[in-house]
Amino acid sequence: xxxxxxxxxxxxxxxxxxxxxxxxxxxxxxxxxxxxxxxxxxxxxxxxxxxxxxxxxxxxxx
Numbered sequence: 001x002x003x004x005x006x007x008x009x010x011x012x013x014x015x016x017x018x019x020x021x022x023x024x025x026x027x028x029x030x031x032x033x034x035x036x037x038x039x040x041x042x043x044x045x046x047x048x049x050x051x052x053x054x055x056x057x058x059x060x061x062x
Contacts, residue, residue: 009033010040010051022047 007018014035020026026044033040041052 005047007031007044007049009036009038010042010049011038012036020044020047028052 004019004021006015007020008014009016009031012033012035014033016031016033018029018031024044024047026042029042029044031040031042032038041054043050043052
């Protein structure tokens with residue numbers, strides 16, 4: 001079996017409940033941290049985590 005590692009939160013660097021192997025590919029995962037209680041959208045490729053920055057919604061002006 002290939003070695004697996006725990007994913008850490010990109011905000012507080014606490015351990016999350018997700019464990020991935022080196023060959024795991026995940027796209028647009030809403031990663032929830034039980035420690036800081038924040039949700040971050042991430043991509044995971046080859047055990048490397050990348051944060052997806054989404055622009056805030058703009059209000060419509062009339």
